[in-house]
Amino acid sequence: MTAKINIQLNSAENIPKEFYLLKNKAHIIQNDAEAIQIAQNLAQEFKKEAAIRDHERRLPLIEIEKYSQSGLWGITIPKQFGGAGVSYKTLAEVVKTISSADSSLGQIAQNHWAFVEHIRLDATLEQQAFFFDQVLQGHRLGNAFSEKSSKTVADLTTTIEFKEDHAVVTGQKFFATGALLAHWIPVVAVSSEGKPFAALIPQHREGLTISNDWSGFGQRTTVSGSVTLDHVKVDLENIVPIYQAFERHTAAGAISQFIQAAVDAGIARGAIQETIDYVRQYTRPWIDSGLEKATDDPYTIANIGELKIKLRAAEAVLDLAALAIDAALAEPSEHHVNEATLLNAEAKVLTTEIALLAANKLFELSGTRSTLSELNLDRHWRNARTHTLHDPVRWKLNIVGNYYLNDIPPPRHAWS
Numbered sequence: 024m025t026a027k028i029n030i031q032l033n034s035a036e037n038i039p040k041e042f043y044l045l046k047n048k049a050h051i052i053q054n055d056a057e058a059i060q061i062a063q064n065l066a067q068e069f070k071k072e073a074a075i076r077d078h079e080r081r082l083p084l085i086e087i088e089k090y091s092q093s094g095l096w097g098i099t100i101p102k103q104f105g106g107a108g109v110s111y112k113t114l115a116e117v118v119k120t121i122s123s124a125d126s127s128l129g130q131i132a133q134n135h136w137a138f139v140e141h142i143r144l145d146a147t148l149e150q151q152a153f154f155f156d157q158v159l160q161g162h163r164l165g166n167a168f169s170e171k172s173s174k175t176v177a178d179l180t181t182t183i184e185f186k187e188d189h190a191v192v193t194g195q196k197f198f199a200t201g202a203l204l205a206h207w208i209p210v211v212a213v214s215s216e217g218k219p220f221a222a223l224i225p226q227h228r229e230g231l232t233i234s235n236d237w238s239g240f241g242q243r244t245t246v247s248g249s250v251t252l253d254h255v256k257v258d259l260e261n262i263v264p265i266y267q268a269f270e271r272h273t274a275a276g277a278i279s280q281f282i283q284a285a286v287d288a289g290i291a292r293g294a295i296q297e298t299i300d301y302v303r304q305y306t307r308p309w310i311d312s313g314l315e316k317a318t319d320d321p322y323t324i325a326n327i328g329e330l331k332i333k334l335r336a337a338e339a340v341l342d343l344a345a346l347a348i349d350a351a352l353a354e355p356s357e358h359h360v361n362e363a364t365l366l367n368a369e370a371k372v373l374t375t376e377i378a379l380l381a382a383n384k385l386f387e388l389s390g391t392r393s394t395l396s397e398l399n400l401d402r403h404w405r406n407a408r409t410h411t412l413h414d415p416v417r418w419k420l421n422i423v424g425n426y427y428l429n430d431i432p433p434p435r436h437a438w439s
Contacts, residue, residue: 042084043206043226049161050094051105055113058098062120065093070124074399080243082235083128087163087204090121096132097159099139104155111278111345115285119338122289123296126406127244129289131201133282134166137437138209140278141221144268150260154223157207164223165205167250171197176438181252183212183220183262190257192222196250203233203246210252211265218266222257230255241402241409269435274351277363279437280371281344283413287374288338290410294381294403295330301389301400302327323388330381337373344370357432364433365426368419375416378407414438 052058069086076083090096095117100106114136122129135158142154158164172195173180181194192212202208208231209221224231230253237248268275306317314320344366351359382404386393393400422439425431433439 038082038084038203042088042204045161047092047161049092049097049159051159052094052098052107052109054107055109058095058107058109058113059116059120061093061095062117065090065095066120066124069121069128073125074402076125077127077243077402078399082204082246083125083131083244084204086125086128087131090128090132091161091163094159095121096135096161096163097155099136100155100158101143104151105159106155111281111348112342115281115288115341115345118282118285119289119292122286123293125244126286126290126293126410127242129286130242130245130247130410131204132163133286134168134200134209135164135205136282137275137279138164138166138221140275141209141263141265141268144273144275145221145265146263150263153260154207162206163201163204165199165202165208167196167199167202167208167210167252169198170195177436179211179213179219181210181212183214183222183257185214185259189259190220190222190262192224192252192255192257194252196252198247199233199250200245200247202250203235203248208233208250209263210250210255212252218264221263221265222255223261223263224252224255224257228255239409241405241407243402243405269437272351272355272357272360272435274348274355274360274363276435276437276439277344277348277351277360277367280364280367280414280439281341281348283410284341284344284367284370284374287371287378287407287411288334288341290403290407291330291334291337291374291378291381294378294385294407295327295334297400297403298330298381298385298388299327301385301393305392306388306390326384326388330377330384333373333377333380337370337377340366340373341370360435361426361432364439365423368422368433368439371414372416372419375411378411379404382407 098107098109102108118129142151184191192210206226207223209223211219211221213219232251234249235246302317308314308317312320347363347366351363385403422433
């Protein structure tokens with residue numbers, strides 16, 4: 024089974040080298056409105072073959088290049104470094120818009136933005152200037168954070184050993200979303216003191232092997248597979264002490280969760296629109312209704328209304344979380360960071376619920392024919408079920424309840 028899943032492009036060596044070469048510098052987006060407009064234009068294009076890409080597990084090489092060349096991957100870079108410095112509400116709208124068309128594309132850029140924030144928080148000015156410029160040119164950051172065999176998600180076994188003029192990283196990663204398609208892979212490794220660092224390693228570095236062995240039934244084209252590091256040499260100027268972000272009050276954890284919730288909201292958007300389109304075009308009225316069209320069915324109408332209301336509520340809380348993140352970035356106090364974390368936990372619960380509900384209602388309201396394999400509408404449910412498994416919502420409920428009932432502040436890490 025795995026051999027079939029890996030298809031032709033199962034490692035960086037099988038992808039044409041020119042894919043990683045920048046033919047032109049990326050567009051520089053100037054403001055929030057431009058970012059949203061570009062995302063809307065791209066989403067219309069990305070939606071056209073989203074079902075086919077999912078069915079064939081076709082890697083989105085053309086799409087991902089257009090996506091990063093559009094300038095959207097650089098919109099959170101501060102203005103003093105040449106970026107648009109958009110609000111997090113705008114970033115959420117971009118993520119939702121792209122994810123509603125193809126949630127795999129929405130997820131691939133997720134960790135890119137999270138690591139851009141870590142560079143802003145923890146890197147030196149020289150590192151910021153270099154990597155922000157790389158991103159603005161069109162270079163993509165991947166992800167090699169999680170491991171699948173450790174006791175918990177935070178118990179990392181990948182190590183970083185510091186030498187006199189370089190460091191050496193050794194270990195095995197999984198769930199490495201987007202790493203195969205990235206120019207730089209931020210690898211989280213633990214020092215001998217137990218502190219996590221991010222080593223930003225260029226694609227094709229000796230000892231670095233990235234495998235497209237992601238076999239999940241959803242988010243099929245995120246290339247969330249394995250990264251193997253066999254004594255990979257890393258320049259010291261490419262190492263960022265990301266542990267610092269959680270030793271003080273920062274919005275790093277909230278931002279990581281925020282982008283996850285935005286992807287789920289985008290999945291819900293796409294599933295609801297798919298339901299509306301299908302019911303309008305194909306669904307037949309029920310035999311006992313006496314109606315001419317399924318769109319006149321009062322039960323169907325009420326269900327669409329329920330979905331839209333719950334989506335609006337989830338997105339409204341996500342917007343509140345965005346405002347809280349902006350406040351925490353401007354003034355990283357304990358109050359602001361806690362508020363950002365709590366609101367993101369609430370948004371994660373609501374976006375998870377509406378994504379799963381919308382994907383289920385798609386079939387309930389569309390009817391049996393909507394399950395035909397050639398339509399591949401089940402991708403919405405598979406994507407919702409797969410992506411919402413990130414950071415279980417039962418613990419989000421616990422975080423919020425514990426804060427208000429017992430005055431216990433939310434934990435300070437990337438999964439809260």
